[in-house]
Amino acid sequence: MDLQKELLRITSEYLDENLDYLKLSKATEEYKILLNEICGQNLDIENGRKDLEFDNGKALGTYWAALCLDDLIRTRQFIRGINRAIQEKINKQKPLHILYAGTGPFATLILPFILRYSKEEIRYTFLEVNQFSFEILKNIISKLGLNDYNIKILKEDATKYHIDPQNKPDIIVSETMQNALAKEQQVSIFLNLMKQVSYHTIFIPENIELFIGLKKSQSLTEENQVSPFKKIKRVFDVSKKSMFLSNGVENMILKENLFEKSQTIIENKELEGFIDLVLITEIQVFNDVKISVNESSLTTPIILKVIANQKIDSVIVNTQYKISSLPELEYDIIISNNV
Ligand SMILES: C[S@@+](CC[C@H](N)C(=O)[O-])C[C@H]1O[C@@H](n2cnc3c(N)ncnc32)[C@H](O)[C@@H]1O
Helix, strand or coil, X not given: CCHHHHHHHHXXXXXXXXXXXXXXXXXXXXXXXXXXXXXXXXXXXXXHHCCEEEXXXXXXXXXXXXXXXXXXXXXXXXXXXXXXXXXXXXXCCCCEEEEEECCCCCCCCCHHHHCCCCCCCEEEEEECCCHHHHHHHHHHHHHCCCCCCCEEEECCCCCCCCCCCCCCCCEEEXXXXXXXXXXXXXXXXXXXXXXXXXXXXXXXXXXXXXXXXXXXXXXXXXXXXXXXXXEEEEEEEXXXXXXXXXXXXXXXXXXCCEECCEEEEEEHHHHCCEEEEEEEEEEXXXXXXXXXXXXXXXXXXXXXXXXXXXXXXXXXXXXXEECCCCCEEEEEEEEECCC
């Protein structure tokens, strides 16, 4: 089998403008089979299942990182967003430098591009903190015959990685997150990299936003037609824009890895017809390539409180994002029932 031809054929589905779920899930299955065949080893073993724990969150074990591919819309939208960013930059800068922080064992999100561009057009720096994933990735790159491309694979912690000032990336990609930016290290990775590059560097995702919101009940006929979610207030976001507006990372983080507090007040008129108070995640991958609420595991809303059938005068939600060994948006909810 010509592995390179297969990789190009299979991954072309991700770049197709039209979203065809059947074709997309077939392509995902084929991509997975191809990568597992090249890898040639079972990842569902103790070493593969072990997450790494750090002071600012965890890094997924090799087996789990490989499974991210199965999140169809996540994988499609990231690949499409990266494609758009490359299109935007490729004619201005050659070779384009892409830094991929947290590749997993397969560099799933960037692999589709390597064969589509020459080494004179794009060069890559891959960072992976997990030794097992790092070893597998080197093997995959070699077995795919990609050693002649300009790819630097480093076993490095992206939250501490120093970018060579003479060699700054034009595009930085990282998908090291879960819904509500909990548990993993996306925020720490982006903050570390954002403070080392200029405003012109593209970050993918371009913006990750958390909202306090409400969910209403839906009848069966309404399901799949209208979204039951209503965003009330944005309480946290990670983007180059918000970092530069705060005049740097140092100003964004108040103390002890705490970000600015936010308060959301919802009056009883606004609560009518809603059943849950929720935390919503939305991702702008790049430009108009987005992952909306509930489209992927990364944007699954979290129910903070059931509010159905209660006489509530108002709800106050105090939130603050905190980086710790378990990063999360901390919150407390105050409900007044004077009605
Ligand atoms: C959610 S998986 C995603 C894998 C792959 N990029 C994808 O999108 O399918 C995140 C990967 O990032 C790696 N990672 C997490 N934190 C990291 C860090 N601080 N530095 C380098 N790699 C990290 C994990 O080990 C894991 O392989």
